[in-house]
Amino acid sequence: xxxxxxxxxxxxxxxxxxxxxxxxxxxxxxxxxxxxxxxxxxxxxxxxxxxxxxxxxxxxxxxxxxxxxxxxxxxxxxxxxxxxxxxxxxxxxxxxxxxxxxxxxxxxxxxxxxxxxxxxxxxxxxxxxxxxxxxxxxxxxxxxxxxxxxxxxxxxxxxxxxxxxxxxxxxxxxxxxxxxxxxxxxxxxxxxxxxxxxxxxxxxxxxxxxxxxxxxxxxxxxxxxxxxxxxxxxxxxxxxxxxxxxxxxxxxxxxxxxxxxxxxxxxxxxxxxxxxxxxxxxxxxxxxxxxxxxxxxxxxxxxxxxxxxxxxxxxxxxxxxxxxxxxxxxxxxxxxxxxxxxxxxxxxxxxxxxxxxxxxxxxxxxxxxxxxxxxxxxxxxxxxxxxxxxxxxx
Numbered sequence: 408x409x410x411x412x413x414x415x416x417x418x419x420x421x422x423x424x425x426x427x428x429x430x431x432x433x434x435x436x437x438x439x440x441x442x443x444x445x446x447x448x449x450x451x452x453x454x455x456x457x458x459x460x461x462x463x464x465x466x467x468x469x470x471x472x473x474x475x476x477x478x479x480x481x482x483x484x485x486x487x488x489x490x491x492x493x494x495x496x497x498x499x500x501x502x503x504x505x506x507x508x509x510x511x512x513x514x515x516x517x518x519x520x521x522x523x524x525x526x527x528x529x530x531x532x533x534x535x536x537x538x539x540x541x542x543x544x545x546x547x548x549x550x551x552x553x554x555x556x557x558x559x560x561x562x563x564x565x566x567x568x569x570x571x572x573x574x575x576x577x578x579x580x581x582x583x584x585x586x587x588x589x590x591x592x593x594x595x596x597x598x599x600x601x602x603x604x605x606x607x608x609x610x611x612x613x614x615x616x617x618x619x620x621x622x623x624x625x626x627x628x629x630x631x632x633x634x635x636x637x638x639x640x641x642x643x644x645x646x647x648x649x650x651x652x653x654x655x656x657x658x659x660x661x662x663x664x665x666x667x668x669x670x671x672x673x674x675x676x677x678x679x680x681x682x683x684x685x686x687x688x689x690x691x692x693x694x695x696x697x698x699x700x701x702x703x704x705x706x707x708x709x710x711x712x713x714x715x716x717x718x719x720x721x722x723x724x725x726x727x728x729x730x731x732x733x734x735x736x737x738x739x740x741x742x743x744x745x746x747x748x749x750x751x752x753x754x755x756x757x758x759x760x761x762x763x764x765x766x767x768x769x770x771x772x773x774x775x776x777x778x779x780x781x782x783x784x785x786x787x788x789x790x791x792x793x794x795x796x797x798x799x800x801x
Contacts, residue, residue: 450523450747451532452503452566452740453763456771457573462493462539463501466637467593470625476618477585477601485622486582486592488561490572491541491643492548498539503531504562507597511589515558522748531744534569544575547645549778550630552623552664552671553580556655556679556739557615558600560587563739564654570767576774577643579630583622586615612656616683619660620667623651627670648672648778652770654738655679658697662717665690673777675770677738681713689722696726696773698766699799700733704756718800724777726786727800730765732757738766757795765793 455461470483504512509525551571553564561580568578582590585601592598606612629636631646650673653661658679665671666686675696697714718727734755736742742759745751755762772783784790789798 450527450530450744452534452569453743453760455534455570455573456767457570457575459492459542459573459575460495460497460539461535461569461572462491462498462541463533463535463537464489464491464637464639465537468626468629468636473621473625475584476614477605483622483625484584484592484598485626486561486584486590487626488565488568488578488580489637489639490535490568490576490578490580491539491639492544492572492575492577493536493539493542498536501533501535501537502529503533503565504529504560505591508560508562508589508591511587511597511599512560515588519745519750522750523744528744533565535565535572541639541643543642544645548575548577548643549648549650549774550577550579550627550644550646551774551778552626552649552651553578554583554619554623554651554653554657554660554664555580555587556653556657557586557612558588558603559654559657559739560590563741566740566743566763567652567738567767567770571771571774574771574775575779579626581622581626583619612680613682615656616659616663619653619657620663620683623660623664623671624668627668631670646670650674650774650778652677652774653679655735656682659683662690662695665693665695673774675773677766677770678733678735680711681717684713685717685720687720689720692723694724694773694777695721696769697728697800698738698769699727699729700735700737701731701757702729703731704734725801726773726798728769729797729799730757730762731795731797733762733765733795737762761795765796768793769796 466487468485473483475481475483506525506529509529513520555561555563561582568580571578584598589597589599649670651661651671652675654677658676659682661674662685663683665674673694677698678700737755742755742762746759772785775781
């Protein structure tokens, strides 16, 4: 389950297939968001399950009223990928990530670099298209915010983001500055994990989820406020229906953001330790889904009790599901791409395609229920179609 604690215990060691290296300052400059043209590299993301085409925009936000928690001399910056329902056959194929981002990612992932080059990873074929014409909706679409795991880029949740958009959501996947291996920001800057240098030595990872709980209200202000920063906000977003999901520490940020901002109507924690606890008073009766990896894959002395501790504080509709055969990374794109390059890992025996079928199915069903009023038997109990999913608590 909550694989980040293994990283804490060893600080710089192999954990859930990831190898942490000492983060540096800025990497050599690169053109922001640059990536090779999408081509026949052999790497591709699975097609979304919804019936709508998907567009994608990139949005750079700067909070002039808040200093960065990791580099206090600078204003807080965020970089968003905005996925949205679009008209088919408009726009151009969206890149997966920039080459500098892929280099930073592979440098921090040990032996994965033996299986794929940065150029090949960056050129992974996506299903979204930049510059696509938005598909109008009479009342707008629900908004779902996605927050990645610590050291992970927002691209790690692309499969889920594209799928939600294809089902009729606007999705804002957020890169939180200085919290990933490397993210290309405007001005040729690749910001690396300065936060790692600060939180790993004293194990103060709650600083990350606490900080993200301050990022998300700013994101919502800029997407749904009176002068939105995104050109399609007024046309596309229904500000009265907002959800948030996160992987690993991004999952802790989901509940922390709900506690900080009543605009977030529903939340999902995908295998993340609750570094920021749920308030004793709960979340105002709002629904929350907890998707966990396979407990059998955890070390026998795994110390995390945060899910047990926080479960009683969730005071609305709730589910705690364990996914048999799923390791910590199973809720991201990495197993999908790892399978394609022949990179297997014993901590994630469930195939990448199957892990994403489950992730997309249950996260999508949760938001369909709580943001759109569409019921699904998947959320009521075990189903024959998903034998890996165990209802641990409900």
